[in-house]
Amino acid sequence: MREGARTFHEYFVAELRREGFTAAQMRQWLWQPYRVEDLRITGPDRDPDLTRLELDAAELDALLARVAPSPVDREFYRRQKLVLLLVPGFTHETLRNLSWHEQIERRDSPHHVVMLRPGWNGEPPQEDTYAQGDGLKLLYVRYPRSNAASQHIHQPMFDMLHRSATLRRWVLEEGRKLFFVGYSYGSPLSLELLAGLNAGRFADDYILDNTVGFLGLCGDIGGSYLADEVMKPDSRFLSIPRLVAFCRRHPWIGRLVGLGTPQLLDDMEDGVRSLGHEERQARMRLYTPRLPAQLRYFSVSAVLPLADYRRHWWQFNLDDYAMWRQARISAPVTVYNDGQVTLDDNLVPPGPPQHTHLGAVRTHHWGVSYRTFNFGINRFPRPAFYRALLRTIVERLEEG
Numbered sequence: 001m002r003e004g005a006r007t008f009h010e011y012f013v014a015e016l017r018r019e020g021f022t023a024a025q026m027r028q029w030l031w032q033p034y035r036v037e038d039l040r041i042t043g044p045d046r047d048p049d050l051t052r053l054e055l056d057a058a059e060l061d062a063l064l065a066r067v068a069p070s071p072v073d074r075e076f077y078r079r080q081k082l083v084l085l086l087v088p089g090f091t092h093e094t095l096r097n098l099s100w101h102e103q104i105e106r107r108d109s110p111h112h113v114v115m116l117r118p119g120w121n122g123e124p125p126q127e128d129t130y131a132q133g134d135g136l137k138l139l140y141v142r143y144p145r146s147n148a149a150s151q152h153i154h155q156p157m158f159d160m161l162h163r164s165a166t167l168r169r170w171v172l173e174e175g176r177k178l179f180f181v182g183y184s185y186g187s188p189l190s191l192e193l194l195a196g197l198n199a200g201r202f203a204d205d206y207i208l209d210n211t212v213g214f215l216g217l218c219g220d221i222g223g224s225y226l227a228d229e230v231m232k233p234d235s236r237f238l239s240i241p242r243l244v245a246f247c248r249r250h251p252w253i254g255r256l257v258g259l260g261t262p263q264l265l266d267d268m269e270d271g272v273r274s275l276g277h278e279e280r281q282a283r284m285r286l287y288t289p290r291l292p293a294q295l296r297y298f299s300v301s302a303v304l305p306l307a308d309y310r311r312h313w314w315q316f317n318l319d320d321y322a323m324w325r326q327a328r329i330s331a332p333v334t335v336y337n338d339g340q341v342t343l344d345d346n347l348v349p350p351g352p353p354q355h356t357h358l359g360a361v362r363t364h365h366w367g368v369s370y371r372t373f374n375f376g377i378n379r380f381p382r383p384a385f386y387r388a389l390l391r392t393i394v395e396r397l398e399e400g
Helices: 002-018 057-066 074-079 154-163 165-173 186-198 225-230 240-249 251-256 262-275 277-290 318-330 382-399
Strands: 082-087 112-117 126-132 137-141 177-183 211-217 296-302 355-361
Touching: 002 057, 002 355, 002 382, 082 165, 082 186, 112 154, 112 165, 137 154, 137 165, 154 186, 177 186, 186 211, 186 277, 211 382, 225 262, 225 277, 225 318, 240 251, 240 262, 262 277, 296 382, 355 382
Parallel strands: 082 137, 082 177, 112 137, 177 211, 211 296, 296 355
Antiparallel strands: 112 126
């Protein structure tokens, strides 16, 4: 497991150097490679701080002296015969930017990027082209009922994928392979879908046979302490039951917070409950034995010390402030948390024989995915992170 983390770590350093970051700047984003079993994540004897992940300046200087230049360029992208199926997180339709938006929304994106959305009244899914570069293909799966419990999402998400004319062309005519990328809630959604495909729950004639792997990106796989907390009526952060009741009484407030329809309000409580430990652990016990053993599974996490969050009013960064408030909920449980999910809950459940954990980067849950939701800017170098991830995964897949 640590070997995969070391490879990703070195590639990330190479990409950061390519973008002109100094060694001191790199240490703002890097943790050292580690084995999960060497960390005391939870329990009475858990690690009191993050010293086990600290990157020594001398170690980084030695790595910079030997790291090779990055080969990830347009030709690298052009050679890949993958389709990345990006399954986004909870309430994704309320988010202003798509995940990895630097790669998706740029006019000069090296990829062919399509957003897949549900069709109306039984019609085929709608397909919006965001970019049409000559690199690999990326399908952003905007599944319906984005804040619902997972059992309401799998069948319509499968139907979208199975009926997508673009996806069928990429796979059946162009011979490309599928690779699922689950961000946050999208991780367990993807894993449950793959288990369902493997168990024959869906009338699939091409998806599983052409799928080669899965990446959990800050995945809420094992459950979120934040979700556990906000389902309490007396939550010290935000009570979801009370919020839903308030929005029902004041619909204009509901529209402001992304709960502007009766369906969104009806889904919200069950959806947040589905993110918590009780629901995630129960569903994990059901789907883990059914996960396809032939696939390659990867996970990558984010861990940020509480002291690193920018949370002063004059910094105008409500993203960091919100993540800091959320991270404080998990702080009594473990220092290894990303503001929404703790490190061990990011991991693919034990079972698949080919699981590689690629370690963690030094940012919070939104840092790896979004530029900003509001006035602040999450400065985590997502393009470098993305290229290092892709290079690591492609090489592992090629190893067989």
